[in-house]
Amino acid sequence: MLQNVFEQKNTLSFEIFPPKKDGEFESAFRVLDSLGNLKPDFISVTYGAGGSRSGKTIEIASYIQNKLKINAMAHITCVGSKKEDILRVSAALREHNVNYVLALRGDRPREMSDEQFDSRDFAHASDMMRFLKENTQLHMAGACYPEKHFEAFSMESDLNHLLKKQEAGAEFLVSQLFFDNDYYYSFLEKADKKGITIPISAGIMPITTANQLGTTVSLSGSSVPKALADLIARYGDSREDMRKAGIDYAIRQIRDLQENGVKHIHIYTMNKPKMAGEIVSAIYR
Ligand code: FAD
Numbered sequence: 477m478l479q480n481v482f483e484q485k486n487t488l489s490f491e492i493f494p495p496k497k498d499g500e501f502e503s504a505f506r507v508l509d510s511l512g513n514l515k516p517d518f519i520s521v522t523y524g525a526g527g528s529r530s531g532k533t534i535e536i537a538s539y540i541q542n543k544l545k546i547n548a549m550a551h552i553t554c555v556g557s558k559k560e561d562i563l564r565v566s567a568a569l570r571e572h573n574v575n576y577v578l579a580l581r582g583d584r585p586r587e588m589s590d591e592q593f594d595s596r597d598f599a600h601a602s603d604m605m606r607f608l609k610e611n612t613q614l615h616m617a618g619a620c621y622p623e624k625h626f627e628a629f630s631m632e633s634d635l636n637h638l639l640k641k642q643e644a645g646a647e648f649l650v651s652q653l654f655f656d657n658d659y660y661y662s663f664l665e666k667a668d669k670k671g672i673t674i675p676i677s678a679g680i681m682p683i684t685t686a687n688q689l690g691t692t693v694s695l696s697g698s699s700v701p702k703a704l705a706d707l708i709a710r711y712g713d714s715r716e717d718m719r720k721a722g723i724d725y726a727i728r729q730i731r732d733l734q735e736n737g738v739k740h741i742h743i744y745t746m747n748k749p750k751m752a753g754e755i756v757s758a759i760y761r
Contacts, residue, residue, distance in 0.1 A: 579617070
């Protein structure tokens, strides 16, 4: 049980995404084999917000759980989904022995019709969580946002909504990526005051190319501290130097978190096992 693992030790986990094309599964499995060698406590697998590619998430999660014998956590989103859709995916996960989901609302994809969006059964992740708790045996985690979710009116209201995830049965939380640890420390303090007692895993994404930073920031809304901006300005034009500097930044970020008592680290691996391996050997040697 992951819940026990969180209670007993510091955890390390990875996020990966399923291959975009059917022909790419073999190479995805090789990526997973390498990540598996790093012995993470769990690996989470992303999910397309519309749900049409859910089979790929299930196949990858199944490989992690059944072939690698590592706890797999499948992401699942409810934007545009009916209860039947969520039950179908939940049943398929259970059939594959995958018992953990990161239950998310998701964002409406551009191609989703008004009809599908308007007929959704769940407005928020916590609504789906309550439904999953009542109707399935799945264990659940939820997402949290150290710098506030972009739609939330205030951090206070976002935390009120986060508390609903805990009340709905979330066993732990995984944070949005952040580059400035001070936001995370401040968030942990506020979450604690709000009564959030479940473990929280800190989301770290190493930035290894200058282009990646722009895309990441526009998707996550995370702030870029001066130290990271300076690093991009200095090394952004050199592929190898940028890669090394980005990995070093992530290592320093994780070390600082650990020195400040953060026990749970979740690395957004971007399906790059070599990069993950370099971080893990620097941190855990
Ligand atoms: P919610 O918890 O529903 O929150 C969304 C907004 O609604 C917030 O502003 C919140 O404050 C507000 N809110 C919540 N409950 C209520 C309520 N009861 N009343 C009023 N307002 C409320 N997306 C994908 O498509 N696929 C993925 O695999 C994926 N993986 C992710 C993994 C992590 C770790 C994170 C942090 C995000 C991930 N996302 C993924 C992105 C996520 O789907 C988006 O951030 C989305 O905008 C919010 O999802 P949520 O589950 O946090 O939503």
